[in-house]
Amino acid sequence: MTITRTRANAISKQYPWKIYRGRTFQGGYFILTNRGKKKLTLWHDRNVLEWSHCWRETMATGGFRTVERFLLTRDKKPYLDLGEKWVTATDHYAGKHPDYTSRRDMKIVGKCLAELHQSLFDVQKKIEKGEGLSRFRQSMINDDAVAKKLRELHGKKKTENLMNLRKRMNRSVYFYKKVASLTRELPLSHETFSAKNLVRISGSWYLYGCYNPNLAPLHHDTYHLVREIYQKSGWNLESVQSFFDGYRREREPAIQEWIYLLSMLIFPSDILNAVQEEESRMVDPVPVMEKQAYWDRLTIWIAEQMDQITKKERVSR
């Protein structure tokens, strides 16, 4: 189901504006109205939609006024029910995305994510439990799956690299097991999050997007965002440092959260995918291996931060 011009006209009748013209985009419809540019988005899961609406409102009411919120219908509802699908309307944001090499921008990205995470703890209390989101509580690291994968690879692959792969996977599982209960306790968040979910408009940073997300326990988004910042800053750890400075200024993660993040960073998912795809000649594993050296560097850097945190905690005790 997509939003067509006819459907957009019908939808707009539920909103207090008049459409001048519009065009489709992936998963939605851009419209120019008498009240400015708007965006209609089609949602496929009502639970996810309500969860998304909840964190936006929580953030906004918590003081983060520049978050994208769903515009209310004439009936003061945040979305339209089309039967099996749902539609939201938002203002259209156009501006400059954060610069991955800018320490200031990265601090802001960190601060925004921390505020989002903070709001998600509140969201969890409000709607998550028993609201049809439990299916998102599967961890990226599954002990049994790792063991199965290692068994599959054993004997098939070059020993040195297989050993390296095995060491990483086992170490990832080792840390994950230490904090496995967190995956049941931490609030759900977006599985991925990009710095491009922030846009600078008239000197203010707006948090927007995140439509129809896959959900995962907290810090999957951190994991993806940190890797994105590191890679797109040209493998610059200073940008990562700035991001965490911004994050920790707003919210200090517990050491268990750090361990959870570390376990994800250790897990050689890129390599594993490349190995599987290499068998069908779909990907050259060599560049992936070269990239893995950077991920290793990032992981060591995170571990270094964790060592400093634990050292401070010991001193403070």
Add this chain to the structure above:
Amino acid sequence: MTRGEEKSSLRFSLQETVFLDQDKPPIGQMEEIQLVPDIEVLEREKEIRIAGYLALYGQYRPSDRQQQEEEEENPPDYQSAVKFPPFQADDSIYSPWKNIGEVYHQIPVNISLPLDRITHLDDVFAVVDAFDYDIKSPHQLLISAELIITGINEKESQYVLKTPWDHNNRLTPISGDENQRYPGWEKQEEQAEQEEREEQTESLNQPAQSIKADDQEPREEQQEEESSAMKVVPLFDEEEDEQSLQTEEEDLRDKERAKDGTEDDERANHEGDVKVAITAKRREEDREQVNLTSYAEKSKRDSTTRSEPDVEAEADPAEESGVGQSEIESAGMDEGTDFEDRDIESEAAEPDEEKEQAEQGLYLKQFLENREDDFTRLTIVIVQKDESISSIAERYSLTEQQIMRYNKLESEHIEEGQILYMPRNRSAEPAEK
């Protein structure tokens, strides 16, 4: 070749211990191993030099021992817990994920032979035979093989192995006859090494002298003869070789004219040339001093040869018959081997033979200009589980029949662990032994 033939071969036994780097995975089971000669046969001023190396390529399935090592359960801190060895993203022809350990090792080869030991460079090949290996330890392989140099004149083994072998790479001549003649071979090797260090432009007497020093009394007299024979055969520089090539071409043109049958006399002369030249070469061969450059000889050699009447002129039927010396040599240049046969053939003077001579002459030129060696290499394949002759044949671009014939198999049934020899050439077409 057998000893009964006019040409023979030199055989060198080789034993080489190959140590794997410690960062390589330990050897569990060899999957494939081959010893490929990468050897050039070079004609030097006074000698033939067979130089290069034997390249050992191996693939093995690593031992599981390393895989079973336990992880550190309680790393002291987070940093040390996440420090892993990097993945090996080498860009070799093998996938970085292929579970195959690789061995590569070079065994230097440097053999010097007097020119008279070679009839024709085309006949000289370096072939690896009787290749075997033994896994001494997970990081140590013992390689045994025999290096055969083919195309060596059988007559007298007065060659000198100027073999500055690497100390780690000892080639020891064996093979019955040669070994019997030179039981003190190692001593000779050492002497040859010294000679190599002393002077590159040593005279052809030196090889004979070195043999004398070998305490082989029964051989001494003959060697003296050989050394005196060697004295009278001049050596030629590249310039002369070029001249000789030109002469060769001229002679070939002459032969073509003769082939046309325009001048019976001329033809008769050519036939005479061949005959006389062969006779002369036979005489040279008797002195163990036939060498390849003599095929491309010119007047300088003639004059030099004539200047040694005590050895050459008095026994030279060519002079006795009044045939010009240059003709003798140009005919001789086309001649390759097997002088007795050639005698008969040349008397018959068949047109095909002349064509063949022309081809040989052209090939010689091509050979000198741009020689490409096509050495046989031997690959050992250890049959893996579920492998069949057809799958192995496909992998090595061979036919099943070739593999069966080469390994003397009576049926296509092969078993895991069975060793098969793969005939392979550098050229695309596998060589049949």
